[in-house]
Amino acid sequence: MEAHVQTLARAQAALGASVSVVCVNHEDRRGVNVTWEPFAATPTVRTRDETVRVTRLGRRACLARFDVCPGLTSLLDRFQSEGIDLIHLHAPNPMMLLALAVKCIRLPLVISYHSDVVRQKLLARALRPFERLVFTRAARILSDSPTYPQGSAFLKSYSHKLTVLPLGIDLAPFLRPNSPALAFAGRLQREHGTPLWLSVGRLVYYKGLPNAIEALTRVPGKLMLVGAGPLEADLRRLAKKLGVADRTIWMGYRSFEEVVGAYQAATALWFPSNARSEGFGLVQVEAMASGCPVINTAIEDSGVSWVSRHEETGLTVAVDDPAELARAAHRLITERGLRQRLAAGARERACREFDQRLMAERCLNIYRCILTGEHIEDAVSFRKSA
Numbered sequence: 001m002e003a004h005v006q007t008l009a010r011a012q013a014a015l016g017a018s019v020s021v022v023c024v025n026h027e028d029r030r031g032v033n034v035t036w037e038p039f040a041a042t043p044t045v046r047t048r049d050e051t052v053r054v055t056r057l058g059r060r061a062c063l064a065r066f067d068v069c070p071g072l073t074s075l076l077d078r079f080q081s082e083g084i085d086l087i088h089l090h091a092p093n094p095m096m097l098l099a100l101a102v103k104c105i106r107l108p109l110v111i112s113y114h115s116d117v118v119r120q121k122l123l124a125r126a127l128r129p130f131e132r133l134v135f136t137r138a139a140r141i142l143s144d145s146p147t148y149p150q151g152s153a154f155l156k157s158y159s160h161k162l163t164v165l166p167l168g169i170d171l172a173p174f175l176r177p178n179s180p181a182l183a184f185a186g187r188l189q190r191e192h193g194t195p196l197w198l199s200v201g202r203l204v205y206y207k208g209l210p211n212a213i214e215a216l217t218r219v220p221g222k223l224m225l226v227g228a229g230p231l232e233a234d235l236r237r238l239a240k241k242l243g244v245a246d247r248t249i250w251m252g253y254r255s256f257e258e259v260v261g262a263y264q265a266a267t268a269l270w271f272p273s274n275a276r277s278e279g280f281g282l283v284q285v286e287a288m289a290s291g292c293p294v295i296n297t298a299i300e301d302s303g304v305s306w307v308s309r310h311e312e313t314g315l316t317v318a319v320d321d322p323a324e325l326a327r328a329a330h331r332l333i334t335e336r337g338l339r340q341r342l343a344a345g346a347r348e349r350a351c352r353e354f355d356q357r358l359m360a361e362r363c364l365n366i367y368r369c370i371l372t373g374e375h376i377e378d379a380v381s382f383r384k385s386a
Contacts, residue, residue, distance in 0.1 A: 001090055001114055004167055004282065006049065011168070011360035013051045020084070021049075022075065024067045024095070025056035038062050044071055065094075072099045080106060086367050089134075092117050094127055100137075101130035108370050111135060112142045112165065115279040116152050132157075139370045142363075144280045144303055151276060151301020163366060163376055167282055168359030171350060174289035177260050184261030188224070192249065195221035195333050198266035198292070200259065200283045203229030208272035208297065210235065211322045215270070216244045218326035220333075223270070224249040226262055263290035267339070268332050271296040273304060274319045284308045285354045288346035293339055295328045307354075313346035 005021060013019045025042040026035040034040035044058040057069045076099055079087065088110045089096055100109070111134070117127075131154075135141065141158050142165040149155040149162060173181070188196065197216070201207055203225070213235060216223045225235075225248065232250070239248040254262070263269070269287035271294055280303045284294050287308075294314030298305050310316035315331065317324040332339045369376040 005090055007169055007356050008360060008363065009052045010050055011356040012364060015357070015360055015364060017364060020053040020055065022055045022057065024059055024069060035062070067095045069095060072096070073103055076100070076103045076105055085371060086110060088112065090114060097127060097134055098130055100134045108139045109134070109137055110140050110142065110366065110370065111138045112144070113155060114144055115277060116154065140366060140376065142366070145306045147301060147306045148279050148303045165362055165366065166353055166359065167280055167285070168354045168356040169282065169285055170356050171289045171354070173256070173260055174263065174286055175347070177264055177290070178257065180257040181260040182264060184258050185264035188262065188265040192222045195219070195267035195329075196265050197221055197223045197329065198226070198262055198269050199223065199271070200226045200262070200269065200286070202227050203231045203235060205231065206273055206275035206277040208274035208320065210238055211272045211274070211320055211325060212270050213239050213242060213244060213248065214322035215325040215329065216247060217242050218323065219329045221267065222247045222249055224251055224262060224266070226251045226254055226259060228252050260290070263287050263292045266292050268292060268314070268329065269294045270325065271304070272325055273297055273299060275299065276302050279303055281307055285350055288313050289350040291343040291347050293332060293342035293346055295325060308346070309349070312342070313349050314342055
């Protein structure tokens, strides 16, 4: 969500909007990231990201992933006297949600609803009354895809104010990779051969990575895992148990150019997520723009299989089915012309629907309609059939 907010804010500013971002500062005075330390305090820092003004609020503590930021309410008070036209909240975001519930801000509110709270059910129940209060006040609620709201009991209550705003990224580095990215791609292929299967993202429960490791036992080649997370030790043990430890490449966090290069080197992106916590899967767009087909999963009422579409930009398989994932991978390396066709379709769809400038234009049109009273659906050029 943080990366999306940065992309959206930069793209809006590039179109001439005056944009300020408020977020939590997770670095202490030494510059050390203390995100997961419950009683570590951080200072408030004001910076600029290109032309975007950024306020990183200091926190006192973090309890059950809930940041305690005493300075937030006074900051909200200043919004109404600083010429702010509209507030855009990205959810789930418990701290900002509570602050907006407590402070009756007389400014139009837009909410991007990126995901239901799936695992932290106790926190979700505790926040529900405040959530309903804020969402009732909202002028518009935005969903990342047209499919996600179908499975959200919460969003169904607000269908009358719901609009789809697909996520977007800066496609240029993936469409036209630079020399360091291409050099890294070449190095990966020389060192590991082909086929090279790729996973990009945090090593967490809903990514379904045990299915990827099991699928690797049924296909040739190696699996590159870019990212880190709490399940790494368990996944390493599983790879050893299944006899594929020597074909599993643990890449950890990598530079942006190296990630771009990994997409260029890969035969396909494996995206076996298995829960609605995965509401969109932005790395799919990165792969698509790179001409790297995606093998994803048909998570019910998620946007994942809407982003990369079966037989158009990749292949979609059943959730938690390593055998079907392996069969899809086999198709890419055995069916003549299939990978090339899907790669071309992936690039075309990424350019047509998921460019950052298009996302920013659509979002600014929504703001304009709210501020002028125009009908929003007439101003947002999203193709629902896409």
